[in-house]
């Protein structure tokens with residue numbers, strides 16, 4: 001039993017080394033997809049969070065509807081809708097971009113809620129202090145509230161980035177050769193599904209680990225400058 | 227000398243929060259170089275009155291005049307008005323992500339368009355004046371309450387306001403830190419700053435103020451010089467309030 005296990009680990013290691021090249025390519029794709037979609041999602045999130053904090057009914061309603069649609073439907077459905085909506089039909093956007101936009105659309109809603117919470121957690125006194133020296137409400141938001149809110153948003157944002165990274169695996173279903181897709185394709189070709197799945201898990205673990213380090217590094221950096 | 231200039235005036239000012247009638251036909255004015263102290267029980271509307279004067283809170287009816295000009299919130303640029311009317315808060319409200327110096331130059335550079343060099347030069351003078359020249363690179367969290375409030379005063383002064391409003395500037399401070407803030411305010415008054423101060427520091431009111439107003443349930447029920455109002459209050463409600471806080 002134990003011997004079998006050791007044997008299997010040896011096998012796993014061999015396959016890991018053999019498949020290194022193709023998995024590294026897949027990792028690059030996963031990273032491109034994740035970074036791009038999260039980058040776009042941050043702007044979407046900020047935009048809708050600001051809509052919500054305006055207190056203007058129509059704008060709040062628009063933001064709430066967007067968040068409701070995203071939260072109320074499965075991510076895989078959203079990705080397929082973006083894929084078939086954008087890559088077929090007149091637009092002909094590449095599969096990569098439609099997946100990236102689908103993921104951004106999805107993460108944007110959660111990031112909007114994170115930003116909104118962080119903005120509202122900054123005391124009303126800060127806004128009043130800004131206004132009382134004659135700043136406009138937009139300038140107060142930009143220079144006083146947002147810089148403080150972004151710091152507070154960092155831990156939950158980091159969490160959302162990790163979720164975003166793992167969710168990028170769903171792009172496999174629209175044919176992108178990212179980590180999960182490569183593992184299932186290779187696994188069925190070699191009749192060695194489990195081994196490739198475990199390898200993909202290792203890649204995800206390493207990526208998440210690195211992302212966690214990056215987030216906590218940034219947090220510390222910002223804490224020092226306080 | 228000639229006529230005295232009214233710096234700020236409220237006429238028949240009314241303010242509601244929902245059904246709650248918080249300010250009831252408030253009438254008062256502050257002459258240039260004068261210090262007016264507002265006293266009154268908790269909930270009597272002192273903060274609301276101050277906040278209406280610089281339009282952080284919008285009145286429901288009545289007039290607010292600044293240097294004899296009626297301010298219509300719909301037509302006037304309130305950001306301009308607020309530049310003239312400085313405000314100091316009970317809880318300081320310093321910008322925690324900015325150093326002391328950055329707090330003070332924020333208004334001049336961002337609102338007035340003063341050059342950064344000039345703003346820094348002015349800010350250093352102001353910090354020197356409030357006794358914090360050595361703290362310019364420190365962040366607010368490293369300051370004592372009294373130091374924070376003095377920075378807040380410097381930040382407000384940096385806009386060169388014509389009038390300063392103080393909402394209980396010392397009531398969040400440990401007793402031993404109250405003095406340094408009051409001294410700073412006294413110095414300001416001596417220089418001729420027009421001030422409206424909500425405070426229960428009777429010593430300060432006696433020494434510095436020209437007028438004391440007593441507010442009760444949204445009305446100014448008595449006004450007088452400090453010695454009149456403290457030593458010889460006419461209204462029963464004023465007497466009761468004064469005996470409750472002394």
Ligand SMILES: Nc1ncnc2c1ncn2[C@@H]1O[C@H](COP(=O)(O)OP(=O)(O)OP(=O)(O)O)[C@@H](O)[C@H]1O
Nearest residue numbers: 243244246248266267268269270271272273274275
């Ligand atoms: N934003 C608000 N919404 C609703 N009610 C409010 C608001 N601000 C103040 N009030 C109410 O208005 C009344 C007057 O409040 P205000 O803060 O002006 O009193 P105050 O005289 O400054 O009291 P304190 O000495 O406790 O600071 C109180 O009953 C208060 O609960």
Ligand SMILES: [Mg+2]
Nearest residue numbers: 272273274393
């Ligand atoms: Mg108050």
